[in-house]
Amino acid sequence: MARNVSTQRKIVVTVVAWTIGILIFFPILWTFLTSFKTEAEAIASPPSLFFFDWTTENYHEVQSRSNYFLHFMNSVVVSFGSTLIGLIIAIPSAWAMAFSPTKRTKDVLMWMLSTKMMPSVGVLVPMYLLFRNTGLLDTRTGLVIVLTLINLPIIIWMLYTYFKEIPGEILEAARMDGASLSKEIIYVLTPMAIPGIASTLLLNIILAWNEAFWTLNLSAAKAAPLTAFIASYSSPEGLFYAKLSAASTMAIAPILILGWFSQKQLVRGLTFGAVK
Amino acid sequence: MATLHTRSAARLMIAPSVLLLLAWMIVPLAMTIYFSFLRYNLLMPGMEEFAGFSNYSYFLTDPAFFQALFNTLAIVLGVLFITVIGGIALALLLDQPMFGQGIVRILVIAPFLIMPTVAALVWKNMFMNPVNGLFAWIAKLFGLQPFDFLANAPLMSVILIVAWQWLPFATLILLTALQSLDEEQKEAAQMDGAGALSRFIYLVLPHLSRAITVVILIQTIFLLSVFAEILVTTNGGPGTQSTNLTFLVYAQALLQFDVGGASAGGIIAVILANIVAFFLMRMIGKTLEA
Numbered sequence: 001m002a003r004n005v006s007t008q009r010k011i012v013v014t015v016v017a018w019t020i021g022i023l024i025f026f027p028i029l030w031t032f033l034t035s036f037k038t039e040a041e042a043i044a045s046p047p048s049l050f051f052f053d054w055t056t057e058n059y060h061e062v063q064s065r066s067n068y069f070l071h072f073m074n075s076v077v078v079s080f081g082s083t084l085i086g087l088i089i090a091i092p093s094a095w096a097m098a099f100s101p102t103k104r105t106k107d108v109l110m111w112m113l114s115t116k117m118m119p120s121v122g123v124l125v126p127m128y129l130l131f132r133n134t135g136l137l138d139t140r141t142g143l144v145i146v147l148t149l150i151n152l153p154i155i156i157w158m159l160y161t162y163f164k165e166i167p168g169e170i171l172e173a174a175r176m177d178g179a180s181l182s183k184e185i186i187y188v189l190t191p192m193a194i195p196g197i198a199s200t201l202l203l204n205i206i207l208a209w210n211e212a213f214w215t216l217n218l219s220a221a222k223a224a225p226l227t228a229f230i231a232s233y234s235s236p237e238g239l240f241y242a243k244l245s246a247a248s249t250m251a252i253a254p255i256l257i258l259g260w261f262s263q264k265q266l267v268r269g270l271t272f273g274a275v276k
Numbered sequence: 277m278a279t280l281h282t283r284s285a286a287r288l289m290i291a292p293s294v295l296l297l298l299a300w301m302i303v304p305l306a307m308t309i310y311f312s313f314l315r316y317n318l319l320m321p322g323m324e325e326f327a328g329f330s331n332y333s334y335f336l337t338d339p340a341f342f343q344a345l346f347n348t349l350a351i352v353l354g355v356l357f358i359t360v361i362g363g364i365a366l367a368l369l370l371d372q373p374m375f376g377q378g379i380v381r382i383l384v385i386a387p388f389l390i391m392p393t394v395a396a397l398v399w400k401n402m403f404m405n406p407v408n409g410l411f412a413w414i415a416k417l418f419g420l421q422p423f424d425f426l427a428n429a430p431l432m433s434v435i436l437i438v439a440w441q442w443l444p445f446a447t448l449i450l451l452t453a454l455q456s457l458d459e460e461q462k463e464a465a466q467m468d469g470a471g472a473l474s475r476f477i478y479l480v481l482p483h484l485s486r487a488i489t490v491v492i493l494i495q496t497i498f499l500l501s502v503f504a505e506i507l508v509t510t511n512g513g514p515g516t517q518s519t520n521l522t523f524l525v526y527a528q529a530l531l532q533f534d535v536g537g538a539s540a541g542g543i544i545a546v547i548l549a550n551i552v553a554f555f556l557m558r559m560i561g562k563t564l565e566a
Contacts, residue, residue, distance in 0.1 A: 013374045030402060108290065231504065245402075256386060
């Protein structure tokens, strides 16, 4: 009897949860479906959910009209570039703070975090002028520099919380067994640090890919990543729903897939380790 | 173990990060403060002169500023209200045993991974458009007049779009916190005859309070600077009805080229954010000690 009730309950919960889940996901699903419609079908009334003539026309069209690939590559270069440079700078720092902490380590960490609290708009004017005067405006290099700086505190924090979890006893054990420092790093620490570094990399690529304040303000036709490129659909072009959908689908698909793989890290990274 | 040698090595390893962040924090901010005391318009180069506090008094007496301040708070509070309540409800739901839990989780998280410009444009065109949008079609289905969301309720529409993006964040964090709740405690409460409601109020909610605080504080930091969603949907309008502080400063700087005025606005935004940051930092600092 009790078992019956719990199965019934499970079915009710399943139906409710799936309904809500699909409703929340619906705008994304709708975008995906619309990207395979013709422009006429995209605004047809009544709208059709699945039963229309599927076409990949829009995907070709988006590329041929606006050099979509250039902006896609801008996104790739800017998000991977800023994340890799950030990691190169952050790994030694996080390492040092995790394994030979001093009395001031905590203050340094808190201070680094506080730089993330500064609203971007507070430094928009000088950054714009500095970029204009140094020729960095609308260049990939400029965007990589800014995104590296704004995400550096998160990278350091995430790495720090991961490195902290590597138990010190393991090092001692390795030393007792006569491992040299280089062996210690290569065979003991690196394998234990790699999962943390990979998670940090993943989360940061997501954050950099979706960053939409600096990319919108500091880039134009040449270096615009997808965030800024899609924004150009806000006026007249936006009326072409099918093309907007195709451009959007390609822009969000890679990150959706990455993000689904890194749900746990998302929580940890975005709360600076406060919730695990 | 921390010999003099390792300590200086550690310092060397930390130095690049510290120096970079120090430069990033001090140089542009100092420039903003400096500009905020100048009469400086990019359209009139070479005419810069000291202006005292006139940029601040201009900004603080501009009706658009108070509208922007109000809108900023409305966006923060509106989105927080929707996401925290919705997040708790969703987290409780997703914590129940069900079929295909992993897939539902994936569906719910998705909006958070969408870039802001795409999210805003999809909502603006394919849902809220009064002629071709899905909402207009649904309204007509019921014989109602389609509602022009972005023209008649621009601020509400922006809040709705931003809330859709942040609901997954709240849900995910609260769900993570919920799953760390001791099963035995729940069972013990149940055996003692506590109903579902009192279990929620006396057991679950106190357990979640830390996670809720974290959600509120972190979201506030981001919500104070909502920008892309406004830029591509309403462009701050009609008039200044959906202009927040970030957008006002952007418009002052890059549309009106008023470097001095925009800088003063930027400094005001920094001060506001610092008040919030103060509480957030204390919160995170505590967890560092634990």
